[in-house]
Amino acid sequence: MTAVRTVLGDIDPGALGVCDAHDHLFIAVPALAGQELDDPAAARDELAAFGELGGAALVQWTPFGLGRMAAELPAVSRASGVHVVAATGLHQAVHYDPALRARLDALGEHGLAALFVSELTEGLIDGDDPAGPRGRARAGMIKVAGMFHGLDTRTRRVMAAAAEAHHATGAPIGIHHETGTAAMDVLTLLHEELGVPAASILLGHLNRFPDPGLHRELAASGAFLAFDGPSRAHHATDWRLLTCLEELAAAGHTGRLLLGGDTTSASGRAATGGGPGLPYLLRVLRPRITAALGAEAARAVFVDNPARAFAVDWR
Template identity: 30%
Template sequence: MSFIRTLDADIPKEELGFTYSHEHIVCRPAYWSERGEDDLLLDDPAKSKQDVLDFKKHGGQTIVDATAVDYGRDVPAVHDIMEQTGVRIIGTAGFNKSFLWDASIKEELKPIIGNYRTYYEWIESATINELADFVIREVEEGLEGTPFRAGQVKFGTGYNRITPLEEKTLRAVARAHHETKAPVHSHTEVGTMALEQIELLRSENVDLSYLSLGHMDRNPDPYYHEQIARTGAYLSFDGIGKIKYAPESTRIELILELVRKGYAGQILISGDTARKSYYKHYDHGPGLEFIIAKWVPRFIDEAERAGFDGQELIRRFFVDNPANCFAFKR
């Protein structure tokens, strides 16, 4: 039996529909808030909701909200947006990356995890199995004490390195995955350390067909992508619209190269829209509508010029692959 876990219901994977695989909807990361980085605070649910409605207007049906506990989630606000828009939202249990952990834990979490001052202090003090138990509860009972459950588990590592605490959270997330059968997502900083993450997950006996690796387009290396794809993991190209990192031509060619090599069934697409300046209704950015309204038509055109069925590839990247990737398989 396979199903998808949205915040408030388990649904057949066939009902998932057109899906963005990595976004952020409402979040106030303590690390950025404490440093006065207002652009990185998505702190107005009404504005976030308008962008979600734009996504829906163009045919969008589901969003994976990849905001972990250490990135300042507002779970009730995101659930309200889900209810008000009718767009399904998948929540995330687990952790992000170590540099974010030098930030204060919000008071509401302390009854759940203990009276720790920072995320670093908590993760350093807890055992792997204690961290795993926290992640399991967020999948099976609810995120941060709410009744809204996570539909994936997440860990992250830094640029060109994996710190001891990052390895600790990776192993905790792997063990939570074994207990819950939740799909696993990883943050890779600038697309690095994916193969090293994979080796650690193998040491925890994780079936890599449950794994999606984020930010693959930040490391535009076709050979590297092929090595990852050979493991059976999903590659998430989730920087669409971020021209400061690379033009869309680069991303599209990387994707088509994987298709040529036979890996069309392992590609996910999204925008990782985590700044006010990326959102249309916060700061006049491209918004959540950009991929579905503008990037998709361009990709279809370029794919067909290259001899592929563009519509079929879009269906795979946004419908079939997410339905398979984000399914609990029991």
């Protein structure tokens, strides 16, 4: 059965509703030490504020080993009434404690694929130990990461593991592109070399590399293009976000667009006095997108496209 796999169970894609297609409720990375998203109460408040504006779903792209607090996700989703899709997968090596990185590297390509598959089909591991306790909530996507303008050996191994997990389950693969770069390298590797259908590839952070010609080429492949904004850490290109979306829509690629907030720090949460936070996506960006592209295109970006991007005929 084709379904979107949430932390509370599988749902019909048509029930996903208005979706923040790339964000974080919980995450901890060395680059943002002291700004960890690790407060369940704040996550509930932030998600509830998103829900009050009509938000119905959020996809958390936090992968294995980065403080995703898997055991908290079902309660946060249930309390807010907002669907949550969780991720398995791995980020760049630099974001991991050396001891954990060594344990993960020791698994090898097929061992990593087995880890991803188990989290997609059996349940998310509740901590940072690959052999740790497993909860009932399952991942609904795989998150991996490229490098700045290229792919190193480890990145290729992790992406090969993600492709293997995709072929075993059907799960979509979302990619962190460092400042939006190397998207074509990733698409070539996953789609052309590893056989992942383009429609199962979600190319993230493309607003950070606002190249209209490249965006059109990527969209023409059939992959989904995920734009985030605004971002406290990458605000230099935020002003180009709407222009990027307008240019892709004008080229006939409205059906390939996804939008997310990508909140990665405690100071970026609206519920704790910072911001812009989850509500900004619907409070500010949705009206602007509706005005610029029309109501039909806005519905595609926030409702129809996420329902297709995260829908899987689970194997």
